[in-house]
Amino acid sequence: MxxxxxxxxxxxxxxxxxxxxxxxxxxxxxxxxxxxxxxxxxxxxxxxxxxxxxxxxxxxxxAAEGELTPDGGAExxxxxxxxxxxxxxxxxxxxxxxxxxxxxxxxxxxxxxxxxxxxxxxxxxxxxxxxxxxxxxxxxxxxxxxxxxxxxxxxxxxxxQGCMDLTEPQAGSDLGGISTRATELADGSVQVDGQKIFISNGGAEVHLVLARDAETFEQSRGTTRGLSLVLVPRHRED
CATH class of the missing domain: 1.10.540.10 (Acyl-CoA dehydrogenase/oxidase, N-terminal domain)
Incomplete structure (x- = not known):
């Protein structure tokens, strides 16, 4: 054994x-x-x-390093x-x-x-x-x-594979500083606007992106209220 x-x-x-x-x-x-x-x-x-x-x-x-892929990703x-x-x-x-x-x-x-x-x-x-x-x-x-x-x-x-996109240039362990915005559109889809960095296994196909609800964006800034994880595939199936 x-x-x-x-x-x-x-x-x-x-x-x-x-x-x-x-x-x-x-x-x-x-x-x-x-x-x-x-x-x-x-x-x-x-x-x-x-x-x-x-x-x-x-x-x-x-000491082996990851590799860039032809589509601009990494593995x-x-x-x-x-x-x-x-x-x-x-x-x-x-x-x-x-x-x-x-x-x-x-x-x-x-x-x-x-x-x-x-x-x-x-x-x-x-x-x-x-x-x-x-x-x-x-x-x-x-x-x-x-x-x-x-x-x-x-x-x-x-x-x-999946990963989680939390860190931003101005927000790491301080999740209250998250400024990526999630806006629900009329067709029920969600538009995500913002910048993420230092994503572990960032070449994964499925990203759970931490974003702040656009409707309560100003009221919730600086807090962990109004945050959601949005599932974002790296490639659009349509």
Whole structure:
């Protein structure tokens, strides 16, 4: 067994969590705990094996830089793309998303264990996978039914990656300084105006852009009120 699936993780999986109570609450009915925990163990062992296989290459390529693409975008170094492809092939992307959209619907604890394994092997890869998971979870929680149907299956399959556009030239950790404006148009679409910088995994296809509601722009300036995440694809499908 890979030491990436360490004693602390196994302790939580096998001893500390009341899976009967947790899974019954999540699923609304009694479950076969032994079967569920066995499936969790298999998934974590698979993730640990992959993480261990990533470490050597990540150490050798730690200084590798991302690459610009012909369409004006950017993508991570080749070894990160290769590792992501292996995670995608194993189905280990966006683990917390509901099975309705192709995910596993796993508890956050288990998703956190997988991200910890990946972070130990290659922190840059974890940035990509972690942002992917975060963007998918926010889309599932707050997106319209149409948005969820359109994007969540593509998130969980790994077809598209996601990121979050927060930082601006005048606003980093101070989100009250956000000046990007979101204006709802007559046809129901949203127009986003502003500038974002230093976006982690900014070459991703799906950007959740933090913007201030145009209708209350002046009243909410300098505060975190009136802020929303707007899903903006890097390429228009029409």
């Amino acid at each position: 890979s030491d990436y699936f360490g004693a602390g993780m196994r302790l939580y999986l096998e001893k500390l969590v009341d899976w009967q109570q947790l899974l019954t609450l999540r699923q609304g009915e009694p479950v076969d705990v032994a079967a569920e925990v066995g499936a969790f163990r298999t998934l974590l062992e698979t993730a640990a094996g992959l993480a261990a296989s990533f470490e050597k290459t990540a150490r050798a390529q730690w 991570p170094p080749a070894h990160i793309r290769d590792s992501y492809a292996k995670l995608r092939e194993a189905g280990l992307v966006c683990l917390g998303v509901d099975p309705e959209y192709g995910g596993f619907g796993l508890p956050a604890l288990l998703n956190g264990m997988v991200l910890e394994m990946i972070a130990r092997a290659d922190p840059s890869l974890m940035m990509v996978v972690g942002l992917q998971s975060g963007a998918a979870n926010d889309t599932e929680k707050y997106g319209s039914p149409e948005v969820k149907r359109s994007w969540l299956p593509r998130f969980t399959s790994g077809e598209v």
